[in-house]
Amino acid sequence: MTTISTEDSVDCVVIGAGVVGLAVARALALSPKFAGKELLLLEAANGIGTGTSSRNSEVIHAGIYYPQGSLKAQLCVQGREMLYDYCEQRGIGFKRCGKLLVATNEAQVAQLQGIIAKAAANGVNDLVLLTREQARELEPQLECVAAVISPSTGIIDSHALMLSLQGDFENAGGLTVLNSAVASVFISSGAIKIEMTDGTKIFTKTLVNAAGLSAPMLARSMQGLNPQFVPQEYYAKGNYFTLSGKSPFSRLIYPVPEAAGLGVHLTLDMGGQAKFGPDVEWVKSADDLVVNPTRGDAFYAEVRKYWPQLQDGTLIAGYAGMRPKISAPTEAAADFMIQGPLEHGIAGLVNLFGIESPGLTSSMAIGAVVAGMLN
16 A cells, blocks of 8 residues: 555546446546656555445346446447457457347237347447257257347456556556545535545545445535436346256356346356345435345245256355345436536535446446547
8 A cells, every 4th residue: 555645636536436437537647638747546445346346246238128328238339349459369268158138928019129229239249049949059058939049149258357457557657556445525616625534635626426326425525517418327146046056057047137136047157156136125325235145045046947946055155245226116227427517516526426337337337438528
């Protein structure tokens, strides 16, 4: 950890060193405006990527489900290709393993057709509708009435990605400062003052709030930002259960989407270990990350719809993640909110709200958008 003097002035500060904050910091450090300038990346925890970024599915999404024209749709498709290219250039572990979206009853087949149409509207044109027999040729243990294959979906070693993004940021002159929690932010004409919980004060003209789950709370602490620009946060916990034994599938398996999530799906990690989840459990606190083993009971019934051979006792409580929602349980999922000077009128300030899935896939594209807003 690098120590900051009690009163420093720097050119740019990014708060939050999850995958999105790291990608934003990297993009800014490599941008013309901030070349050779002082940039700080502040992280409250004692390591990078210890929050939402450490508790997801590590899936590179194709960009299938999101409303046409939404930031989620645009940045997922753009970010996916940026991510694949970056991983190939840097030797970061990934697999373009593909996934199958499965209909387990006839009524869901029409939903698959709708998914293909929505994907095409988003620029994802490689989906193929498969019969039951064609799907079972690819995955013999799969049970379905039809399926769609998405060959552009993959998985990634997200920790290796974050270390590489941090390395790029620091090689470009940026400084990552851990154990650096922000207490409050004061905004006045032409200057932003950041007060840390240890009393340190940092002055800057450019601030990006990429604090993830804490982003709305941090924005509320900004004296000088109208509260009307800060959305209400909600927390949708996602529980994962690990499969004991060898995975029966070589691709990701997703049921048709459900409210607030994508159903109890099977994903793989880079070592081939299978896990099921996340489910959707609305909770009051971002700290509620304990997996209740009894939730596994409902997993068995859902998974057996597409994998009837799942044996009792083979699902083990794994871990839980938290979706940084800015839409209530009864509302449609909100789009990413990338809020800059054009929205709130404050020069040099960008707030990132509601960066849930596909945030990992979109991270480098989000970085490019923020750099474009501030250059």
